[in-house]
Structures are given as structure tokens and as C-alpha cells.
Amino acid sequence: MNSKLKFIFRISILLFFVISLAYMPAYTQEKPITINIWRHHKDTEINALKDLIKRFEKLHPKIKVNLLSFPFSVFTTKLAIAIATNKGPDIINIHNSWARKYIKAGLIIPIPEKPAYHEKIKKDFFPMLKSFYYNEAYYGLPLGGSNLSLFYNKSLFKKAGLDPQHPPRTHKEFVSMAKKLTVHDKAGRILLSGAAIGMPNGQGWNYFIEGVLRQFGVSIISKDLKSVLWNSPQGIKALRWYTGFIKEHKIYSQTFPVADDAFKLGLSAMMISGSWSIGQLKKNAPNLNYAIAPLPASNKNIRATYGSFWGNALTSNVTDEVRPWAWEFIKFITTYENMKRWTKKTGEVPMRRQVLNDTDFKKKNPLLVTFINQLPYSHSSVKKDETLYKSAITEAMEQIIYNDMSPKKALEQAARTVNKMLRKEK
Amino acid sequence: MKTDLHLNNQNNKHHFKRNALSINTWGILFIIPAATFFLVVNIIPMIYAFFLSFHDWNFLSSKMTYVFLENYINLLKDPLFLKSLWNTFLYTLIIVPLTLAFSLFCALLLNSGIKHVSFFRVIYFIPFITSIIAVGYIWKWLYDPTFGILNYMLAWIGLSCPFLKSTITSLPSIALMSVWKSLGFNIIIFLAGLQSIPDTVYEAARIDGANKWRTFWKITLPLLNPTVIFLTVMGIMHSLKIFSEIFAMTESGGPLHSTQSVVYRIVETSFKSYQMGYGAAMSTILFLIIITVTIIQMKILTKKFNY
Numbered sequence: 001m002n003s004k005l006k007f008i009f010r011i012s013i014l015l016f017f018v019i020s021l022a023y024m025p026a027y028t029q030e031k032p033i034t035i036n037i038w039r040h041h042k043d044t045e046i047n048a049l050k051d052l053i054k055r056f057e058k059l060h061p062k063i064k065v066n067l068l069s070f071p072f073s074v075f076t077t078k079l080a081i082a083i084a085t086n087k088g089p090d091i092i093n094i095h096n097s098w099a100r101k102y103i104k105a106g107l108i109i110p111i112p113e114k115p116a117y118h119e120k121i122k123k124d125f126f127p128m129l130k131s132f133y134y135n136e137a138y139y140g141l142p143l144g145g146s147n148l149s150l151f152y153n154k155s156l157f158k159k160a161g162l163d164p165q166h167p168p169r170t171h172k173e174f175v176s177m178a179k180k181l182t183v184h185d186k187a188g189r190i191l192l193s194g195a196a197i198g199m200p201n202g203q204g205w206n207y208f209i210e211g212v213l214r215q216f217g218v219s220i221i222s223k224d225l226k227s228v229l230w231n232s233p234q235g236i237k238a239l240r241w242y243t244g245f246i247k248e249h250k251i252y253s254q255t256f257p258v259a260d261d262a263f264k265l266g267l268s269a270m271m272i273s274g275s276w277s278i279g280q281l282k283k284n285a286p287n288l289n290y291a292i293a294p295l296p297a298s299n300k301n302i303r304a305t306y307g308s309f310w311g312n313a314l315t316s317n318v319t320d321e322v323r324p325w326a327w328e329f330i331k332f333i334t335t336y337e338n339m340k341r342w343t344k345k346t347g348e349v350p351m352r353r354q355v356l357n358d359t360d361f362k363k364k365n366p367l368l369v370t371f372i373n374q375l376p377y378s379h380s381s382v383k384k385d386e387t388l389y390k391s392a393i394t395e396a397m398e399q400i401i402y403n404d405m406s407p408k409k410a411l412e413q414a415a416r417t418v419n420k421m422l423r424k425e426k
Numbered sequence: 427m428k429t430d431l432h433l434n435n436q437n438n439k440h441h442f443k444r445n446a447l448s449i450n451t452w453g454i455l456f457i458i459p460a461a462t463f464f465l466v467v468n469i470i471p472m473i474y475a476f477f478l479s480f481h482d483w484n485f486l487s488s489k490m491t492y493v494f495l496e497n498y499i500n501l502l503k504d505p506l507f508l509k510s511l512w513n514t515f516l517y518t519l520i521i522v523p524l525t526l527a528f529s530l531f532c533a534l535l536l537n538s539g540i541k542h543v544s545f546f547r548v549i550y551f552i553p554f555i556t557s558i559i560a561v562g563y564i565w566k567w568l569y570d571p572t573f574g575i576l577n578y579m580l581a582w583i584g585l586s587c588p589f590l591k592s593t594i595t596s597l598p599s600i601a602l603m604s605v606w607k608s609l610g611f612n613i614i615i616f617l618a619g620l621q622s623i624p625d626t627v628y629e630a631a632r633i634d635g636a637n638k639w640r641t642f643w644k645i646t647l648p649l650l651n652p653t654v655i656f657l658t659v660m661g662i663m664h665s666l667k668i669f670s671e672i673f674a675m676t677e678s679g680g681p682l683h684s685t686q687s688v689v690y691r692i693v694e695t696s697f698k699s700y701q702m703g704y705g706a707a708m709s710t711i712l713f714l715i716i717i718t719v720t721i722i723q724m725k726i727l728t729k730k731f732n733y
Contacts, residue, residue, distance in 0.1 A: 010452060013456075014455055014456070017459040018459075076697075077485075077697060080485055080486050080700075084486075084488055101486050101700075102486065104486075104487070105484070105486035105487040105488075106487075107486060189572065190572070191572075201677045201680075254591055254681065255571035255572060255588050255591040255592075256571075256572055257570065257572065257573065258677075385699050385700075387694060387698040387699045388699055391678070391694075394678070394680065395682065395683070398680060398681050398682045399682065402592070402593050402681055402682055403593075403682070
């Protein structure tokens with residue numbers, strides 16, 4: 001190669017580097033009215049939303065809706081940075097447990113309507129929506145949600161001589177049936193678990209906080225949100241009952257496969273999970289003969305379960321021009337009709353109270369009936385820093401299970417850790 | 427000389443052009459893109475993290491308050507952080523010596539003239555290039571206390587082990603998996619080291635009547651010193667930063683924080699609890715530990731052997 005050619009060659013490689021560097025952070029220019037939406041990626045949900053977007057664009061041909069999805073692992077980090085630097089979208093979809101943080105940080109704004117409208121939301125939606133309520137205003141609306149119910153394996157019930165039409169209805173029945181269903185080997189190891197209950201992992205800790213504790217008559221958090229109230233004698237009783245599945249009754253064990261796996265493989269006769277498990281079971285264990293029942297109530301007959309949902313909210317980045325249309329879009333997708341479309345594709349339960357009396361819808365979705373009926377008493381209390389809260393509860397349960405700590409000491413330790421966080425966080 | 431150059435310049439017109447952008451300048455120009463990338467992605471965030479470690483900052487809010495050393499003082503009182511430091515130390519203590527010993531042993535076997543060496547090399551190397559998430563899930567099932575194959579085999583001799591599901595055995599279980607995974611890389615490097623030792627040295631030893639054992643200790647190992655240093659430094663750095671193994675195989679570093687490493691705590695604190703300042707203080711401490719350990723190693727291990 002002669003040196004002139006060499007020179008051109010080198011220059012072109014350099015130019016390539018420089019140009020590609022220069023174009024890396026390129027943003028496409030936005031057209032007049034485009035609504036930008038960011039979601040975490042989940043195939044079923046993205047497809048369902050794309051369908052709703054098409055319907056919206058047909059109604060409003062001048063508006064363009066631009067949907068971007070990100071892997072769950074990077075979603076929160078990306079969102080916070082983008083909105084804080086004013087490069088964020090107009091609408092975001094966030095989990096109800098994050099709502100408070102986003103409201104406090106000023107990342108999302110209240111629904112742009114008069115107080116009467118907010119009153120109407122309170123009436124139309126299930127009480128869980130409280131997560132998005134702050135200073136007398138709602139900050140977002142959900143399409144669908146879910147809560148925790150009892151999944152039980154009908155075949156295993158029959159095998160153990162139990163009636164598969166009668167799942168446990170009280171805590172007492174729950175334990176006695178689970179005991180009957182459990183099979184041990186000669187060395188005392190569990191071969192078949194009656195109920196995969198007692199560990200904090202998976203939905204365990206949520207079931208304990210929002211389900212078991214409330215069923216034992218325990219309040220979760222003080223009015224000023226500065227301290228938890230479950231470190232009470234009733235709370236200790238609840239924790240002893242919950243970990244009793246492992247410690248006392250040997251129904252389940254920390255060395256046994258986790259609840260989802262055990263139930264899927266027919267190694268556990270009962271588990272507590274949300275409606276998302278229906279889709280997973282259909283895919284991974286299509287022949288499993290199971291049914292879904294409401295959570296067994298406490299002996300006091302208090303009903304409660306953990307509920308969760310994702311809410312669509314306007315971000316603080318939305319411009320005056322786009323705001324009415326972005327809000328129009330949220331209103332459009334959260335109508336009852338569109339919620340039903342959403343359910344069909346995602347398996348989430350509609351969040352409007354109307355669904356309670358919609359017998360036609362219930363008939364069409366028999367597996368969802370339990371979840372729908374439990375919505376009025378589904379809870380999701382304020383956690384502030386959920387990671388720390390969960391880790392404190394996890395530690396309390398593990399101290400009991402692995403180190404034989406007394407439930408009283410374990411719960412008091414957890415309360416100290418959580419209270420310290422609650423007082424520090426706003 | 428002077429006339430030579432003069433003549434040369436006159437005869438070769440290209441020579442002047444070549445000098446205009448000397449090979450050095452080209453080198454620098456080519457380094458710039460990579461160096462910029464390195465600066466933006468590594469160096470600047472590092473300095474920023476150091477700056478952050480003196481602040482209290484919730485990732486979601488724009489308010490950042492200067493707290494000076496408060497984060498560091500809190501860290502020294504944080505039982506979870508101290509536990510994670512201790513765990514990281516244990517990981518390093520188990521992983522590094524075991525990996526070195528096993529991989530040297532395998533490399534010696536492969537170097538002893540057995541057939542199909544490249545086949546074995548591939549076999550040993552596959553774990554190293556397999557995704558840690560896939561490997562983690564497979565090992566989780568191998569380790570399963572009730573239905574795992576390892577316990578199935580242990581049952582033949584009347585034993586059982588809870589592996590990942592006990593506060594005592596969980597950390598060693600993860601460390602062993604990590605040893606297995608990094609074996610391949612270490613073997614390849616050791617093999618290269620072994621093959622660079624000249625045969626003449628061995629011949630001389632043989633003539634002098636040294637047996638195999640003596641040859642290994644007096645010739646092979648000392649001449650492998652640079653390889654050992656390299657692998658020890660790399661191994662310690664890797665073990666101090668252990669994360670993905672724990673992420674793939676445990677439920678948030680449990681049971682009872684028994685497998686949580688420093689990096690795991692950093693990720694939990696910074697990106698799940700959003701306490702960026704506190705997390706940055708942790709990473710600064712980890713950085714200081716790694717750099718101190720590496721410098722000490724370089725000083726101690728770099729001994730010259732002359733023959």
C-alpha cells in the first residue's frame with residue numbers, strides 16, 4: 001500500500017470513530033404532539049398496550065403515541081435519571097410500592113382534574129389505589145392489578161382423602177389440612193409438603209405483613225407513618241403461627257424447593273400466590289389439576305390479603321401542550337371496557353369496582369373470580385424503603401428458622417430496623 | 427550524517443509526509459477514542475463516586491446534602507456491611523488458593539504429554555465462558571438439599587448436606603462453584619507458563635539426578651512465578667468483587683446474609699434502596715482495599731529468580 005492510500009485509510013478509520021462517537025447521544029426530534037410512554041418490558045403487557053394505543057390513535061388521528069419499553073433491571077434507574085434531567089417521557093408506569101417515593105421526589109404530578117374528580121376515583125376504584133393518593137389527589141391510575149390467593153392441588157387433596165371442593169377456610173383448617181397432606185420419609189425429611197408456607201421469600205413476606213398480621217387483628221403502621229405497630233403480642237402470635245408451618249408442624253422446610261417450584265412440580269399441595277401464577281402454571285405445568293380459593297381467614301374471621309398493581313402517571317416532564325392529551329390517553333386506557341381487554345391479554349384483574357357485579361365477566365374468567373372477590377380487602381401499606389423493610393422481615397423469619405430465636409425478639413429487632421428507616425425517610 | 431539525511435529527504439518525497447504525522451501521533455490519535463471511553467465510563471464515575479461518598483443523596487430526589495464523613499462512620503457501625511466484608515474475605519480465602527492449586531494440578535497433567543490435550547483444554551474452558559446465570563441455575567439444582575444430585579450421591583455413603591440452604595454451608599458452596607468456573611482460565615494460563623520453561627533446564631536437572639518432586643519444587647514452580655503472581659492478583663481482585671454468583675444462586679444473599687458480599691451490599695444499597703452516598707462510601711472502601719492488597723502483593727510476590 002503506498003503511503004497516500006495508507007493516509008486515507010487511517011483518516012477514514014478515525015473519521016468513523018469520531019462520527020460514531022458524535023452520533024451516540026443523538027435524540028430524535030419530537031413532532032408537535034407526541035405522547036411518550038415508558039414501561040418495563042413484559043411481552044404480554046406491551047402487546048396489550050400496543051392494541052390500546054392503536055384504538056386511541058384511531059380516535060385521535062392527530063396524536064401520536066410513542067411507546068418505549070426497557071428491561072426491568074434498568075427501568076427504575078433510567079426513569080429517575082431521565083425525569084430528573086428533564087429528558088423523561090410524558091407517561092410512566094410504576095409499581096404501587098414506588099409511588100410514594102416518586103410523588104415525594106416530584107417526579108410525577110397529580111391527575112389534572114378538579115377535586116370532585118378525585119372523589120369519584122375514590123368511589124370507582126378499589127381501596128388499594130391509596131398508594132397513589134397524596135395531599136387529597138390521585139397521582140396515577142391502574143389498568144389491572146392482582147392479589148394473593150390460595151392455590152391448591154386438587155389431585156393431592158383427593159389422594160390425602162380430603163374433599164377437593166372444600167379448600168381450607170380458616171387458619172385452623174389450613175394447618176390441619178396441610179398436616180394431613182404432608183408426607184415424610186423415615187428420616188423425617190419432607191417428601192411432599194402440605195403447604196409451602198413459612199419462609200419470607202417469594203410472596204411470603206407480603207402474605208405475612210398484609211395478610212396474616214391483619215387477620216390476627218394487628219395494625220401495620222402508625223398514622224404519621226413514622227413507626228410500625230406490628231411488634232405487639234398479637235404480631236408475635238402471628239409470626240409464631242406463620243413460621244410454625246416449618247418450626248412446629250414440619251409441613252414445609254427451608255431446605256425444600258421454593259413455593260413456586262414445589263407447587264408446579266406437585267411437591268407441595270398448597271401455595272399462596274397472585275394471578276400471575278395462572279399464566280406461569282399454564283406454560284410450565286399444563287396438566288396440573290389445581291383450583292384457587294380465598295386466603296384462609298383467621299379465627300376472628302378477619303379477611304385481608306396483599307394486593308399490588310402498576311399505575312400510569314404523568315411525569316413532571318410533561319409540557320403544557322402535551323399534558324391534556326397525555327391525561328386523555330390515561331383516561332382512555334383505564335376505562336372499564338379497556339381494562340377488560342387488558343385482562344384478556346395479561347391476566348391482571350380490572351381495578352374498577354364495577355367488576356364485582358359483572359357476572360358475565362366472572363363467568364368468562366372463572367380462575368380470576370377469587371382474585372376479583374378479594375379486591376375490596378387487598379392491602380398494600382406504606383413501606384417507604386421496601387428493600388430494607390423486606391430485608392428486616394426476612395431476617396426476623398430466618399433468625400427464627402435457622403437460629404431458633406424467639407418470635408418476640410426477632411420481631412422487635414425487625415421493628416427497630418424498620419422504624420429507624422421510617423423516621424429517616426420522608 | 428547531515429548530508430545523508432539531506433540526500434534521503436531529497437530522494438524520497440514521501441519521507442517528509444511521513445514525518446508530518448509521525449507514527450507516535452497516529453498512535454495517540456488511535457488511542458483517543460478508547461481512552462475517551464475509558465475516561466467517561468471508568469475514571470470520571472470513580473471520581474464522582476468518591477465525591478458522592480461525602481453526601482447524603484436519595485437517588486430519586488435532586489437534593490444532595492453534604493455530610494462529610496457521616497457515611498463512613500455509619501458504615502463502621504453497620505453490622506450488615508461488616509458481615510459482608512467478612513464474607514468477602516472468606517470468599518477470597520477459599521477461592522484463590524483452591525483455584526490455583528487445582529488449576530496447576532490440571533495444567534501439570536495436561537502438560538505431561540497425554541493425548542488429545544486440546545480436547546481437555548476445551549472441556550476445562552467451557553465453564554469459564556458459560557453465562558453465570560445459566561451456571562448458577564444448574565448448580566442450584568445440583569445443590570438442592572432434597573432433590574439435588576449431589577445429595578443423592580451423598581446419600582449412598584449415608585451423608586447429606588443442606589448446601590445453599592444453611593447459614594454455614596452456603597458460602598463455601600458458592601465459593602466451590604466459583605472455583606470450578608474459573609478453573610479453565612487458570613489452566614490455560616498455567617499451560618502457557620509451563621510451555622515457556624525451556625527443556626534444557628529440565629535436562630540439566632535430570633543429568634544432575636534430581637527426581638520429579640524436586641524438579642517441580644526447584645524448577646517448575648520458581649519459573650512459574652510470574653504466572654502465579656498474575657493469577658493470584660487476578661484471582662484476588664475477582665474474589666473481592668464477587669457478585670454474580672451470589673445473585674444467581676441465592677435469595678438476596680441469604681440465608682441470614684450468610685452469602686452477602688460487599689459488592690452485593692453496594693448494589694442493594696445504591697440501586698434498590700437508592701442511598702447513593704452510602705453506597706458510594708462502600709465502594710470507596712472496597713476500592714481502597716483492592717488497591718492496597720494489589721500493591722502489597724506486587725511488592726511481596728515479585729521476587730526475581732536467577733539461574
